[in-house]
Amino acid sequence: MSVDRxxxxxxxxxxxxxxxxxxxxxxxxxxxxGSNLEAIVSAIACKQLKAKIEVLIYNQxxxxxxxxxxxxxxxxxxxxxxxxxxxxxxxxxxxxxxLQSDVEWVIMAGWMRRVTEVLIDAFPQxxxxxxPSLLPSFSGIRAVEQALQxxxxxxxxxVHLVELAVDSGPIIMQAAVPVLPxxxxxxxxxxxxxxxxxxxxxxIALAAQQIYS
Numbered sequence: 001m002s003v004d005r006x007x008x009x010x011x012x013x014x015x016x017x018x019x020x021x022x023x024x025x026x027x028x029x030x031x032x033x034g035s036n037l038e039a040i041v042s043a044i045a046c047k048q049l050k051a052k053i054e055v056l057i058y059n060q061x062x063x064x065x066x067x068x069x070x071x072x073x074x075x076x077x078x079x080x081x082x083x084x085x086x087x088x089x090x091x092x093x094x095x096x097x098x099l100q101s102d103v104e105w106v107i108m109a110g111w112m113r114r115v116t117e118v119l120i121d122a123f124p125q126x127x128x129x130x131x132p133s134l135l136p137s138f139s140g141i142r143a144v145e146q147a148l149q150x151x152x153x154x155x156x157x158x159v160h161l162v163e164l165a166v167d168s169g170p171i172i173m174q175a176a177v178p179v180l181p182x183x184x185x186x187x188x189x190x191x192x193x194x195x196x197x198x199x200x201x202x203x204i205a206l207a208a209q210q211i212y213s
């Protein structure tokens with residue numbers, strides 16, 4: 001089925017390759033472990049995604065994502081949000097870093113900070129985020145716990161373009177994950193994350209195709 005701006009909601013059954021006419025220059029923003037960064041880098045290395053990660057921006061000094069990036073030779077920049085008086089000033093520093101690195105697309109891969117219109121206006125319709133639910137259901141924090149508390153039978157993950165409202169914006173791709181009777185937040189999160197790793201590189205390719213075609 002189609003959604004706003006002619007992007008497609010696609011199940012993980014969709015297979016590579018997705019046609020992509022241009023190499024995209026990515027800037028990744030992350031706060032934690034960095035498994036989605038690893039998935040994107042692996043897709044690039046396997047030539048499934050025509051892209052280059054120009055820089056990783058992270059905001060937690062102890063975040064393991066920085067170690068993953070360094071192993072792949074990706075430049076890293078620490079912008080600790082605690083050093084900035086406001087979200088807007090943090091976003092201004094992020095923009096400066098991204099522009100210095102010639103970034104075209106911003107990829108939020110577990111970035112645990114709300115972004116402001118300062119960043120969104122600098123990269124209109126060029127910021128992607130991944131969220132562990134089938135949006136518009138269970139937006140915001142603790143989405144997996146929300147799904148379990150609601151008793152849903154199917155959860156999943158969503159890649160979407162970022163707009164000012166949290167976890168809003170046109171949907172690029174989704175993957176469904178069944179909720180099992182014995183699931184906990186930990187087990188369901190782990191299975192959702194497996195699908196995140198599958199669809200995020202594909203969603204980047206699809207979004208780039210829509211822009212460049």
